[in-house]
Amino acid sequence: MSVQPAARTSASKVWEENAVPRHRIQWCPGCGDYGVLNALKLAFTRLELVPHEVLLIGGIGCSGQIRNYLNGNGFHGTHGGPLAYAVGVKMANPDLRVVALAGDGDTFAIGVENFVHTCRRDPQVTLIVMDNGVYGLTTGQRSPTGGLGQEFPQFSEEEPPPFSPLRLALAAGATFVAQSFSGDPKHAAEVYVQAMEHPGFAFVNDFSPCVTYNKFNTYDWFRERVQPVPADHDPTSLEAAWELLADFRRRGRSPLGVIYRSPRRRKAQRRVPMWPQELEGVDLEPMLRAFR
Amino acid sequence: MTNRLKVLVGGVQLRDGVGTVVDLLGRIATRAGLHVLANERNYASTIYGAHQFDPILICEEPPLSHGDDQVDILVALEFDSNPDAPQQPNRDTILRHGAHLRDGGVLLYDASTGTVPTQALEARGIRVFPLPARQIALRELRREVVKNMVVTGALFRLLEFDMDQRYLRALLEERFARRGQDLVDLNLQAALRGRAIVEEVLRERGWGDVGYRLEPRPGGEPLLFLSGTDALGLGAIQAGCRFYAGYPITPASPLLEFMDRYLPVYGGRSLQGQNERESIRAALGASLAGARAMVGSSGPGISLKVEEFGLAGAAEIPMVVVDSQRAGPSTGMPTKTEQADLRMAVGAGHGEIPRIVLAPSTLEECYTLIMEAFHLADKYQCPVFFLTDLTLAEVRKSVPQRLFQETRVRITREGVLTEEEVQRDGFRRFRLTDSGISPRIFPGTPGAVFKVSGTEHDELGFVTTDPPKRQAMMEKRMRKMETYLREDARGPQVYGDPVGRPVLVGWGSTKPVLLEARERLRAEGLEVAVVQITHLWPFPTRLVKPVLEPATMLIVCEQNYSGQLADLIQERCLLPTRRILKYNGRVFYVSDIVRGVHRIVRHGAAEVRVAEALPVAVEAHEGE
Numbered sequence: 001m002s003v004q005p006a007a008r009t010s011a012s013k014v015w016e017e018n019a020v021p022r023h024r025i026q027w028c029p030g031c032g033d034y035g036v037l038n039a040l041k042l043a044f045t046r047l048e049l050v051p052h053e054v055l056l057i058g059g060i061g062c063s064g065q066i067r068n069y070l071n072g073n074g075f076h077g078t079h080g081g082p083l084a085y086a087v088g089v090k091m092a093n094p095d096l097r098v099v100a101l102a103g104d105g106d107t108f109a110i111g112v113e114n115f116v117h118t119c120r121r122d123p124q125v126t127l128i129v130m131d132n133g134v135y136g137l138t139t140g141q142r143s144p145t146g147g148l149g150q151e152f153p154q155f156s157e158e159e160p161p162p163f164s165p166l167r168l169a170l171a172a173g174a175t176f177v178a179q180s181f182s183g184d185p186k187h188a189a190e191v192y193v194q195a196m197e198h199p200g201f202a203f204v205n206d207f208s209p210c211v212t213y214n215k216f217n218t219y220d221w222f223r224e225r226v227q228p229v230p231a232d233h234d235p236t237s238l239e240a241a242w243e244l245l246a247d248f249r250r251r252g253r254s255p256l257g258v259i260y261r262s263p264r265r266r267k268a269q270r271r272v273p274m275w276p277q278e279l280e281g282v283d284l285e286p287m288l289r290a291f292r
Numbered sequence: 293m294t295n296r297l298k299v300l301v302g303g304v305q306l307r308d309g310v311g312t313v314v315d316l317l318g319r320i321a322t323r324a325g326l327h328v329l330a331n332e333r334n335y336a337s338t339i340y341g342a343h344q345f346d347p348i349l350i351c352e353e354p355p356l357s358h359g360d361d362q363v364d365i366l367v368a369l370e371f372d373s374n375p376d377a378p379q380q381p382n383r384d385t386i387l388r389h390g391a392h393l394r395d396g397g398v399l400l401y402d403a404s405t406g407t408v409p410t411q412a413l414e415a416r417g418i419r420v421f422p423l424p425a426r427q428i429a430l431r432e433l434r435r436e437v438v439k440n441m442v443v444t445g446a447l448f449r450l451l452e453f454d455m456d457q458r459y460l461r462a463l464l465e466e467r468f469a470r471r472g473q474d475l476v477d478l479n480l481q482a483a484l485r486g487r488a489i490v491e492e493v494l495r496e497r498g499w500g501d502v503g504y505r506l507e508p509r510p511g512g513e514p515l516l517f518l519s520g521t522d523a524l525g526l527g528a529i530q531a532g533c534r535f536y537a538g539y540p541i542t543p544a545s546p547l548l549e550f551m552d553r554y555l556p557v558y559g560g561r562s563l564q565g566q567n568e569r570e571s572i573r574a575a576l577g578a579s580l581a582g583a584r585a586m587v588g589s590s591g592p593g594i595s596l597k598v599e600e601f602g603l604a605g606a607a608e609i610p611m612v613v614v615d616s617q618r619a620g621p622s623t624g625m626p627t628k629t630e631q632a633d634l635r636m637a638v639g640a641g642h643g644e645i646p647r648i649v650l651a652p653s654t655l656e657e658c659y660t661l662i663m664e665a666f667h668l669a670d671k672y673q674c675p676v677f678f679l680t681d682l683t684l685a686e687v688r689k690s691v692p693q694r695l696f697q698e699t700r701v702r703i704t705r706e707g708v709l710t711e712e713e714v715q716r717d718g719f720r721r722f723r724l725t726d727s728g729i730s731p732r733i734f735p736g737t738p739g740a741v742f743k744v745s746g747t748e749h750d751e752l753g754f755v756t757t758d759p760p761k762r763q764a765m766m767e768k769r770m771r772k773m774e775t776y777l778r779e780d781a782r783g784p785q786v787y788g789d790p791v792g793r794p795v796l797v798g799w800g801s802t803k804p805v806l807l808e809a810r811e812r813l814r815a816e817g818l819e820v821a822v823v824q825i826t827h828l829w830p831f832p833t834r835l836v837k838p839v840l841e842p843a844t845m846l847i848v849c850e851q852n853y854s855g856q857l858a859d860l861i862q863e864r865c866l867l868p869t870r871r872i873l874k875y876n877g878r879v880f881y882v883s884d885i886v887r888g889v890h891r892i893v894r895h896g897a898a899e900v901r902v903a904e905a906l907p908v909a910v911e912a913h914e915g916e
Contacts, residue, residue: 073735076745084570088577091561117566272534274582279532291516
């Protein structure tokens with residue numbers, strides 16, 4: 001698909017070209033993913049990104065559709081894979097702006113291996129998880145974050161308590177950990193901008209309520225529960241991040257904002273050779289000499 | 293000069309340095325202009341303690357194959373008990389391989405902890421040389437590590453090879469350049485000590501020589517000593533591969549190590565995935581971003597990647613997949629060879645995708661055919677399976693350097709649009725074309741974006757389940773295979789005239805053995821042809837069937853239980869096949885094929901399952 005020069009259209013409209021038109025978006029009315037979509041457009045516009053430089057990698061599930069609801073290159077692979085594809089894309093071409101967009105099932109259940117190790121690998125990739133606690137596309141089965149805030153009299157193998165993506169990210173060595181709420185797209189957009197400016201792997205857990213299958217974690221439930229990260233929080237301190245999470249948990253609240261940000265020293269990398277003129281006429285001698 | 297000499301070196305894995313001795317011998321013989329083939333590296337899937345052996349063939353002219361399991365010289369490195377078989381002090385190699393030693397051959401063994409009874413061997417005219425190598429290294433030279441240099445020196449003396457230590461000195465000086473002349477001198481001295489012991493035995497026994505002699509043939513074209521994996525890696529980098537991802541697995545790990553070492557030299561990246569799936573997913577990401585990308589693994593790892601093959605097929609992402617087959621099923625025998633993944637390569641995964649399956653038959657083809665694999669992956673935007681096996685991955689061989697310097701390919705990146713082409717022609721990622729091949733772009737190309745998905749999609753890449761659109765897209769994808777069969781499929785390699793004769797049919801690493809079996813059968817008065825199929829899928833029936841049809845019978849030789857190629861031939865060509873099958877972990881020997889052909893041609897057998905002719909004395913306990 002071709003991209004119109006940015007000058008011809010207004011900045012926010014740019015992100016609606018080459019995308020499924022708004023009236024054909026297949027999310028339930030009121031879906032939390034709309035908030036993420038709007039926030040992404042705001043963030044992209046604020047960062048003055050150009051669609052052809054952006055690659056959106058969608059996960060499997062309702063949320064992964066978002067890649068087609070925005071302009072820019074889009075890719076959609078197998079369940080649990082977005083971050084692993086993203087690692088390869090960034091290794092081959094560090095100049096691309098890569099955003100992985102997936103659900104909580106994709107990221108924390110079938111793709112948890114990739115989540116943990118992408119935190120370690122720290123590619124300059126932004127991951128926005130549209131966290132609603134359920135597998136919406138398959139009609140509402142519970143995900144690893146399901147049951148947030150619910151009282152469980154007892155637990156079983158079939159029904160374990162939810163786990164905390166933010167804690168997992170910190171434990172796995174993520175260098176940017178934040179949380180947003182799609183009921184507040186303006187704030188979410190600010191968080192996304194900071195995530196995309198982070199020179200490493202940036203994880204944003206976005207509460208995106210499923211209005212159809214999660215009748216507990218509703219917009220109203222979140223509005224009562226979420227609180228901004230206090231202004232005096234030091235996001236560069238790992239200890240402060242853990243303390244902040246412990247404090248919010250004690251108070252039965254969820255933080256919104258940047259919880260931890262500590263860029264790692266990274267080796268500068270260049271795009272790998274890919275065009276014929278970059279690949280031809282290589283000198284084999286560095287390899288051959290080992291075999292004499 | 294002995295024109296064909298097979299030396300088998302055996303010992304305790306990791307401890308005794310079997311590989312060191314073979315590598316040294318192979319390298320020096322190669323430098324001396326001789327042709328070396330070490331095709332049967334036998335080691336255990338444990339690190340320490342099991343019996344390891346490594347036969348190496350040294351010839352004046354390039355040998356057709358590794359031949360049989362008979363050896364001329366047996367070198368036993370055990371200096372005391374094998375931890376696995378304490379009841380047999382320093383005899384493990386002798387017990388296991390003594391029966392394969394030719395009458396009149398030579399046994400050289402480490403006698404540091406005492407001599408062993410060898411009357412039975414001596415009765416067969418075998419000359420026995422007890423050599424207290426470890427003792428000499430420890431007591432006289434004060435460095436245990438030089439024990440194998442004592443053995444090498446003794447071996448060279450037996451072969452009357454490199455008597456002025458020219459080759460050995462040069463190699464040591466390169467190897468220890470940074471660590472000083474003292475180390476070189478110590479090693480040379482160790483070699484001389486080994487030589488002295490051999491001379492003592494020769495004198496005592498009144499033997500003039502042992503009947504084997506190696507003579508350098510300097511002045512020929514320069515040769516390299518390398519493995520099949522090295523050749524594959526060289527070919528991949530030559531073909532423009534700039535992204536590799538693997539996960540540690542025998543026998544594909546050396547490819548990961550090769551790529552780790554050399555890809556950065558050429559601006560590429562090599563990734564050790566956290567698991568088999570991350571590996572292929574990262575490679576798919578890199579390929580999507582524009583890199584020529586490859587993954588490598590062995591059976592268990594390939595099984596784990598299967599879901600991504602479907603994605604590569606549906607989303608039309610080029611991907612070269614190397615499967616270094618090993619004995620399955622499940623964990624199977626990780627360090628033993630087999631050819632039982634053909635069916636998987638041809639069919640693994642749900643749904644139907646375009647895919648290409650290639651199988652090199654020699655080290656040289658690992659180099660040349662992998663270049664073709666990259667071209668085909670690019671052109672047809674689909675997974676290309678490259679089926680090697682443990683034998684091909686680990687074969688070490690002397691190969692003319694010219695093969696690598698002269699065989700080059702033009703890299704075209706077919707189907708990739710540039711910025712100018714996008715502006716001129718527009719861009720629909722999955723455009724319905726007659727060839728089935730659609731244009732693609734590298735993301736980042738100004739003026740264009742793509743939507744790519746493993747979900748069924750329309751020409752623009754948007755999700756669809758609309759019946760006509762689905763049908764058109766499915767047919768477009770599969771049409772690429774018709775285009776491939778028309779434009780790029782290659783017929784089999786044919787040796788001899790198949791008309792009116794039995795034909796030996798094979799794929800993969802067994803070709804050299806079939807060719808040598810053909811020579812031996814001819815000497816016995818039976819003329820057969822050999823047909824080797826390298827392009828296995830989509831099966832080029834149009835090119836294969838006319839070759840096979842005029843044969844009196846097809847004898848398909850494979851290292852698997854069921855005869856996977858034979859079944860494929862029956863299915864695709866509607867021709868009956870007979871089979872010679874071997875799946876005990878060992879390579880085919882020429883005698884296996886010759887005996888099998890006799891049983892089929894003379895006695896009418898439909899199927900021959902090869903068993904080891906001689907029992908193996910002790911089978912060490914092997915863990916995972």
